[in-house]
Amino acid sequence: MIAFLGMGLLGSNFVKALRKRNEAVQVWNRTASRAKALEADGAVAFENVADAVRGAERVHIVVKDDAAVDEVLAAALPGLQPGAIIIDHTTTSKEGAIARTAAWKEKGFTYMHVPVFMGPANALDSTGYMLTSGDQALIQKMQPVLAAMTGKVLNLGSEVGRGAALKLIGNLFLVTFTAGLVDTFALAKSMDVPVEAISDLFKEWSPANALPLRIQRMTAGDYSKPSWELNMARKDTQLFMNEADKAGVSLSIIPAIAALMDQWIEKGHGNEDWTVIGSANVK
Known part of the structure; x- marks a missing residue:
């Protein structure tokens, strides 16, 4: 029973x-x-x-x-x-x-x-x-x-408890993933790009395929050989916000990410790989 x-x-x-x-x-x-x-x-x-x-x-x-x-x-x-x-x-x-x-x-x-x-x-x-x-x-x-x-x-x-911890970590990723799509749709709206075009793009170019390599890069501890410099990532982040502002569209999480990037740039990491912004939480 x-x-x-x-x-x-x-x-x-x-x-x-x-x-x-x-x-x-x-x-x-x-x-x-x-x-x-x-x-x-x-x-x-x-x-x-x-x-x-x-x-x-x-x-x-x-x-x-x-x-x-x-x-x-x-x-x-x-x-x-x-x-x-x-x-x-x-x-x-x-x-x-x-x-x-x-x-x-x-x-x-x-x-x-x-x-x-x-x-x-x-x-x-x-x-x-x-x-x-x-x-x-x-x-x-x-x-x-x-x-x-x-x-x-x-x-x-x-x-004991490791399953509970990893469940919360997995759910956090799902929440941030979805919140990222919220801002993705908002930016698309500001530039008159239909959602269908985003879907078609991700069918051909899937960012999820890069996740294992992204984790490896973020946890390696060496950010001196950038594939995308933090300064350049911050420049693009500003472009996101500018486009949204011009269209009167609100972005939810990108402004917070931009502020985090600014903190790391102020500490002298602007020429390093942009994944350095997560280094403080890698153990």
Whole structure:
């Protein structure tokens, strides 16, 4: 028996995928109607979270944040059977994942933090990525279960909380990537370039292909042989802002990047590779 707590877009599609594999699933959600809707897929819905986990060997949870995880699991505790394994897919803080791993061990239960790079469609199709770290024997034991739910399980080593940390890092990249597109569209608007033209450009020239080399350059520690000088990158950044200003279009993140570049130029790094602006945070 499996229990699943949290019937948002991700959780509900995880449950639908489990039911497609004929897994017996008990479900709960704070808004009971969301759990009740999954009875059409063969799940059994409960209004009380302790009842939902009763008899379950595995309890999956995907809710909003650390506070929600702690609140829901505390309410579920009276119904947990001895030896139940708690598998938390919620994006949380690193500290929270570490604390819960220890706290639930003291209570006599196994807690795994397994955040995901998966959207609702991935959860339904069992594709995408799950991240896990910590007790390697436990990870090996649970690998088949987790692999059935996703395209790939990434074992990030024995450090508890490493999965939580890398999930946050990955999400930060997605946020900045999208924010970069916001400014990209704004600059295109200021110069009357249609979005379709941007899409066509990136189909032929994909900046994502340069990511491994960009990381290598940024972390090498030697910025003395530039492929793009910071002074020149700053000049282009000013061109972005000038074009936007002329059209009365606002850029969201480029002004902050320009200010960071100015700081490094003032420190005498203008003739170095522009990736020097990230050197203070490379270890």
